[in-house]
Amino acid sequence: MHIADVDISRYYRPEFEFAGPQPTQPSVTVNLPNGETKTIFITPVNQNLRLEENRIVVSSDLRFTDHP
Numbered sequence: 001m002h003i004a005d006v007d008i009s010r011y012y013r014p015e016f017e018f019a020g021p022q023p024t025q026p027s028v029t030v031n032l033p034n035g036e037t038k039t040i041f042i043t044p045v046n047q048n049l050r051l052e053e054n055r056i057v058v059s060s061d062l063r064f065t066d067h068p
Helices: none
Strands: 027-031 037-052 055-065
């Protein structure tokens, strides 16, 4: 005997936290032609999370600067 259906999504909504795509390393050291080295810092910008049918699409641009 079926009495009722209960939709718990109205009462229980787990939060989805995602820090976004991150570079594999925060900086890279480059050897310059004159023999010196320079540190280039990598920062994600314009992060985007888009829901599509059967998938989550995450994108990000990377900014390269000479200071953190």
